[in-house]
Amino acid sequence: MIILPINYSKSEGVKEDMNTKTVRISIIGFGNVGGGTAEVIRRKREEIAKKHGIDIKIVGIADLKGVIVNESGLSEDAIMKLNTGEKPADMTTLEVIKEVEHEVMVETTPTNVENGEPGLTHIITALESDRHVVTSNKGPLALQYRKLMQLAAQKGKELRFEASVGGAMPLISLVRENLAGNGIISIKGILNGTCNYILTRMVEEGLPYEHVLKEAQERGIAETDPSKDVEGIDTAVKLVILANSVFDRDVTYKDVEVEGITDITPEALKLANDAGYVIKLIGEVDRNGCQKVAPRLVPKHDPLNVGGTLNVATIKTDLAGDITVIGKGAGPIEAASAILSDIIGIYS
């Protein structure tokens, strides 16, 4: 393996003291979320060192664009050059994960719900190489949750995935930490911002589905192939992560009953509206085995009635009652915020 020399900018250093621990990370997958993570670490590195006592250094980035590595920490310059294809190191992604010394592998390659790859192999390799893993990638979690958690436990490492469900909206950690001691009865919510945007606009404008979908595509809110969102697959995948992590199941997204929003008409929305309801694509999982995704009537005054691209979840508990959390479900900086909290969480 050859690690090419990369400029290391001294200006970005954080003053080390006895109370600061260096945490070296790799970022595998350097699209929106991976790039957002690097950007957020650039902005926040000093503040995090001061507040949380950890100095996060990016020592490797691997992407289809190439691989860059510097065991003392990549400079901003080097990271920027990756995007222009300059100075890639002569290593494969798996070599970065295995051979570059680091503590946390951040996996942000795109979700693949067919076989979970390449994320699945990245995560397994990182855990086997004794690294903690923080990921936004839903595929491996939706397909092999239990196997991955068992591997993490066996290696004494953490596998955290707050960014995989609800973007910046804290949900996994909310249930596990803030509501520790509570029995969770159910979780119900809007977990896909694209569907919420389409339904919100259909109500506001009285326009048909196809028309609003086109608008959403033009605004970059829906993808060119919107099927995973509008058919409820994305919501189902997130629901599976909740089912496995909160309710200790061992299911995949194929075990979820799914109905999307493609058949909802402006007339149905109007009828609902006249009766005091909105229609939302709701994912629901409960402790009795229910796990389904379907358009549901939501009373207008219910906390679940949030508009635009917002995500929301209501957690029904046995002690705290209903707790609702609302936030942005997507966006590179928002997802990076969740990744950052997960990294900090490992060390606090």
Added chain:
Amino acid sequence: MIILPINYSKSEGVKEDMNTKTVRISIIGFGNVGGGTAEVIRRKREEIAKKHGIDIKIVGIADLKGVIVNESGLSEDAIMKLNTGEKPADMTTLEVIKEVEHEVMVETTPTNVENGEPGLTHIITALESDRHVVTSNKGPLALQYRKLMQLAAQKGKELRFEASVGGAMPLISLVRENLAGNGIISIKGILNGTCNYILTRMVEEGLPYEHVLKEAQERGIAETDPSKDVEGIDTAVKLVILANSVFDRDVTYKDVEVEGITDITPEALKLANDAGYVIKLIGEVDRNGCQKVAPRLVPKHDPLNVGGTLNVATIKTDLAGDITVIGKGAGPIEAASAILSDIIGIYS
């Protein structure tokens, strides 16, 4: 000091193993919240031992009704008898805090915003006796926050107070843990369920303030002397806890600009409604020094528009955007849920 013999019911035992740590607690103040905490521990002890590896034993309870102590753990029977005045131990509250061996003192005496007592002395004594403190008592935090946190830091102990703001609604821990890495720009919310109930009912029924207040008193939602709630003092006290803990200030509730809801008329609410707004008593604190409580216009579609006795807070952050959390702000079991999460949080 004489510790009276108290029946110890073997049936409530949790099987100890190498992974279970015994955590002995005292409950100081045995009203709604203290009683709720004992009840919640009774219900959840085994589950918590299994899930979180800690076995919580109540070894002392002190209240105006009397004091009971058993260093091996109080039985349900003994706890029930306290309520009937039977078998009090011959100790003072401060002796329980100082002399009974335990790890966590749970302080749930009523809030006193004049001088913070007796809670202030209880908390100082517990920290000086090397015990962690978990409290729902707003008085000491609103008056002596910095001094208490410094004492805790100096003793290497934790002082946690999730239950003091927003009841079961996670807010303090949400900001500190789930949103770690985020800069907090502002927190804005409805932090008093009584005011929210009154304003919600005034809108729904078009009735004047006095009428709805009376209804709220009859339903046990407002106190006989409702002034602390309706004049905004309770909200201000909670805001001070947020200002000090999240924004690192050193203020007391006297530093908060406060206006209550007593002058709001059904006509004002109707005018707001016609323009697409509701009026809510909003507490707001931001990083630029603002800390105020006042009735504010809230757009009907804003996540802050929640009805009834619900509490809500929107946290504006630099990375995650706006995160809103909604939950029950009051109730003995709800407050106990927050206390329990705090106890578990100390050990995880």
